[in-house]
Amino acid sequence: GNSVTQMEGPVTLSEEAFLTINCTYTATGYPSLFWYVQYPGEGLQLLLKATKADDKGSNKGFEATYRKETTSFHLEKGSVQVSDSAVYFCALSVYGQNFVFGPGTRLSVLP
Amino acid sequence: NAGVTQTPKFRVLKTGQSMTLLCAQDMNHEYMYWYRQDPGMGLRLIHYSVGEGTTAKGEVPDGYNVSRLKKQNFLLGLESAAPSQTSVYFCASGAGEKLFFGSGTQLSVL
Numbered sequence: 001g002n003s004v005t006q007m008e009g010p011v012t013l014s015e016e017a018f019l020t021i022n023c024t025y026t027a028t029g030y031p032s033l034f035w036y037v038q039y040p041g042e043g044l045q046l047l048l049k050a051t052k053a054d055d056k057g058s059n060k061g062f063e064a065t066y067r068k069e070t071t072s073f074h075l076e077k078g079s080v081q082v083s084d085s086a087v088y089f090c091a092l093s094v095y096g097q098n099f100v101f102g103p104g105t106r107l108s109v110l111p
Numbered sequence: 112n113a114g115v116t117q118t119p120k121f122r123v124l125k126t127g128q129s130m131t132l133l134c135a136q137d138m139n140h141e142y143m144y145w146y147r148q149d150p151g152m153g154l155r156l157i158h159y160s161v162g163e164g165t166t167a168k169g170e171v172p173d174g175y176n177v178s179r180l181k182k183q184n185f186l187l188g189l190e191s192a193a194p195s196q197t198s199v200y201f202c203a204s205g206a207g208e209k210l211f212f213g214s215g216t217q218l219s220v221l
Contacts, residue, residue: 004153032208043115043201043212044154051208089153096208097142097161098169103153 002027006090006102013080013109021075021105023064023090031092033057033066033073038087038104047075047088080109113137117202117213124192124220132187132216134202142205143185144169145177147198148215154201160185192220 007022025031032051036044048057053068062077073090090102115136124130134143141162146154156169160179174196176188185204189196197220203210 034208036210041214043203043214044210045212046209049208093208096205098156098159099144099210101146101154103151 002100004090004100004102006105010106015109015111016079019077019080021088023073025071025092027092029094031094034091035064035075036089082109082111085109115204115211115213117216121217128192129190134185135183136204140204140206144203145187146201149198194220196220
């Protein structure tokens with residue numbers, strides 16, 4: 001079946017540090033890949049997505065590249081802010097149905 | 112612009128009690144989903160619906176029932192609550208490949 005694996009958290013960084021959150025996936029077919037973010041007390045929000053190999057999704061300074069050869073979709077940001085503190089979920093879907101989410105990685109950014 | 116609205120936001124039940132969680136969306140989406148979120152396990156799909164009058168089982172459907180009598184509403188029922196159902200429940204609706212989530216219901220079963 002389809003699955004998503006993320007690096008274990010929590011991740012604690014100082015403001016302006018570089019962020020990487022690793023994500024790898026297993027899927028049949030041709031999945032689309034996503035990063036969702038959950039701020040405290042809220043539901044998940046779509047952060048970025050990529051629909052085919054070598055696509056790069058980007059939003060709010062975050063980037064992730066769909067790497068089919070390594071089945072990965074790592075999230076990166078060059079300079080994190082305190083407001084980026086949240087839980088980040090990697091996810092996939094095939095044909096826009098039945099999304100599969102990773103366990104989430106909690107990020108804390110200290111001033 | 113309400114988006115996806117869940118009620119209630121918090122609830123405490125005793126083992127064996129029943130309750131219904133309501134999800135309403137105003138975006139005319141065909142697809143709606145119920146997930147539960149548990150520490151270290153991410154989101155797990157309970158049930159979903161691909162349109163009015165349809166429902167289907169997800170990954171963890173046991174102990175839950177759902178109904179989609181109107182396109183905009185998706186109800187999740189617990190007939191006899193158990194402590195294992197203590198969790199945070201999220202409803203989502205979908206348009207193509209983007210999901211829109213409600214703010215969640217925190218349920219404790221004692």
